[in-house]
Amino acid sequence: MVAKADINFQKDLFDAATNMRGSVAPADYKHYVLPLIFLRYLSNRYDMRKEEIDNLVKDPKSDWYASDEETQQIIKEDPDMYMSENVYVVPEESRWSYILKNAKQPNIKEILDNAMKRLEEENPDLEGMLPRIFQGSNLPAENVSGLIEIFSRDVFSANDERSVDVLGRVYEYFISEFASTEGQRGGEFYTPYSVVSLLVRMLEPIKGTVFDPACGSGGMFIQSEEYSPRRHELSFYGQENVTTTARLGKMNVLLHGLNADIRLGNSLLDDKFPDLKADYVIANPPFNQDGWGADRLSSDDPRLIGPVTDSSANYMWMQHFFYHLNDNGFAGFVMANGAMTTNQKGERPVREWFVDNGYIDCIVALPDKLFLSTGISVCLFFISKNRDGKGEYRERKNEILFIDARQKGSLVSRKQKALSEDEILEIANLYHNFKFNKEKVEDIAGFCKVSAVSEVKNNDYKLTPGTYVGSEEIEDDGEPFEQKMEKLRAKLLEQFIQSNNLQEKIKRNLEGLM
Template sequence: MTDTLQLEKTLWQAADKLRNNMDAAEYKHVVLGLIFLKYISDAFDEHYRYLKSIEAETGADPEDKDEYTADKIFYVPPSARWKWLQGRAKLPTIGKDIDDAMDAIEKDNPSLKGVLPKDYARPALDKQRLGELIDLIGSITLSKNGSGKGKDVLGFVFEYFLGQFADAEGKKGGQFYTPQSIVKLLVEMLSPEAEKRVYDGACGSGGMFVQSEDFIEIHEHRKGKISIFGQESNPTTYKLAKMNLAIRGIDAKIELGDTLMNDKFPELKVDYVIANPPFNVSDYNINKAETHKWKYGIPPTGNANYAWLQHFVSKLAPYGTAGIVLANGSMSSEIATEGQIRKELIEADLVDCMVALPSQLFYNTQISACLWFLARNKEGNSKLRNRNHEVLFIDARELGTMISRKQRELTDIDIFKVAETYHNWRSPELFTKDYQDVPGFCKSANIQEVRKNNYILTPGRYIDFKAVEDDGVAFEEKMQNLTATLAEQMQKANELDEAIKNNLAKIGFKING
């Protein structure tokens, strides 16, 4: 992993040098489109060599498109293969060659129709730098033993570049990218199982799904066994999601459209919802005809937070769970109907856990964020401890490490600490440790306590203060020591002041007073 990270950094530094005066938002599609093209070409070449090796024995045709689609590999026509394009990288026509290659790939692979960027021939794009970029990306190769590790590297590079572009673009870039440590925390806490359904109605570039697949592969040694459903309203981000999932070999049903107004999966029920909808969106509409979604109250105009919460609740199957990132204000807001909706969600025993996150985790906002975990049928779920009408509160605000002047990241240790606490509280089958409240960090509160706090869900309202360690020194002695220290400091200050006055007098300054 360290070698991969170093490769990612080296590639980013090299690619960023080629950016010249191009805006990061524009350059993003140039680079990510080429990485995707390299990925599908490498995957094709690997299978092509395999078909060649068995051609004489089985009659397999390496140029038969069906030989690839049967194995869920994109067919790449000759004029779109990386080797052919890299051979033309120094030609002034390379931009048009790439556009033609993208067109040809979409024609042969209907699932990619309208997804690939096709604007490489535009005059504003320096063709010499484009050729250098092709050579750079061409340096990422498949492993010689045919294990396909090169494709995994391309996947990591694609995800790394998404994050770097989000950072480079600032607020605009962060809209399509949730920092990886937050995604990992959500996935670790939800612990998705194979053969289940996962949904994200604000799926951005698809990072939630990538991490979910990785989690299952690590923990269950299986891949591609969960059913993935997503919707994204931004056409450009939708295309990024399609490419990001395809480059990781993840089969998913991703739809384009406004989730709250035009739900593309109206009948869908899932085992897991994992989402980071845009914070505090004021300009939004809901489909009021979907009355089953708004049974806890019509969300107010001017803030979509409680529209998203209720939408995700509506998607949960019996015993389904959801992990949702929202702004901190969602935990305590009394604006219009929000307080009443929160009360109804709590009284319906849908709120399972609340996590206060540290600041500076996001690329695009300084707004403090929290995690909502929702669960259906807590009382009837035999796999769980008897936690009906209880809420677990976790204060993670002191966790995380600064990775740059403006960016904080949750470490693996931080993520494990929070996830382990949740699982110890929730599921004895997953963890054997007994849950205990920890002052300053976590508290399990019952419905009576939540009612007393007017249904406000801010963890600080419930978690006991962290005790200050006793150093064995009596209070009176501490005060005496403090007084003596202050007196000593005052004496030194007076002596310094007198010395300055004397020196100024010597050089002719008259000191008044």
């Protein structure tokens, strides 16, 4: 499912971007295309504000009116006139008009790198967001010129009042399309639109603090802001471990007018927000990370409520999410299916602790093929510190809502499914009724059931919805097929080598008998 957009030329844009094929690896397309969109956006915002200021200094009714040209010029060149409206100052050689004028020059790649450099020099808080990678690339100058011409269309112009919104939507579109072409690698920075939409609809972030410690390109923040009926009543905090992905996320939130604090670092080993307590934690962390560095954690780490294991970071992520919730907070996150039933000694005790202490609110089993990065089914966990009836929520500490949505979704391509809007609303409404008791959640065989915590304990603490709703259960250890095949392949090759060595040994022994 592609990002929503009021544009009808997405395919033209993407086809033009992929003309770089042969010069740049497909996985690197985004590092050239997306910064250009961002540069165009910053330039447009600057041009729009500059025109506003030009009108203000000439308007006698304005607080900024000046009768002489010298004073007018001083006001127009004051950086605070831009920054006060969250507009970055764009120097002449970074403005789109200058870049377009020089698009056909043989040194256009150098001009672009210099434009990025000058923007960062003028605006220190953009440091690290604007890569200087064009001049050192194999991209032909004519391909770069072609990209500039694409983003010089009238619909992207500062003269078009829709341009800022359209650039944001085009950026989202490109992120989803690049993720699709990259397959498993794409899943590192992009969570499918329908999955994010379901998480957001179920959590209902309206006001307060939203935290995503595996924020990728920032999609969770964008949809959370769109969901909230009151603009700018949410504050966003995120952490991302991959430099280039963090850059995409920072550009994405700025393109959508969000004030998000995204920091670079490993969330599990170097928490950049140690004191943050959020109203909502929403995330799609990496699945089944092994060798993630469990031995580097201090035994008195305040996040720990149980053991950790280096063979999988799944339950360390859960402890991290839980730690960052305030006393009324909710967390909704994607998790590998294996987390619902794991008996690993470093994981099961934590699952038991969450169940025993009444923090598991809802589990949703999702269909397979929703994710670009893996064909396996995954699930959604919802944990809450507000299950004892505080505020508008009902008391439900001894209940857990199970939803089996494995039969939902439909194919939107040969390899990928998406949940429809109706399916998302159906699942979200069940959870809302469960939390607020607007309507009693009726058990639906094979789909949903509210089960007592005691029943979960009696079922060996299993959290698979099929165990409770009555549908056929499919065991899954949560390991992607590609990883399993690679392990099997390596093992088979090792056995071939052992077989060959054994044959040689037998052959030598036989020769010794003759």
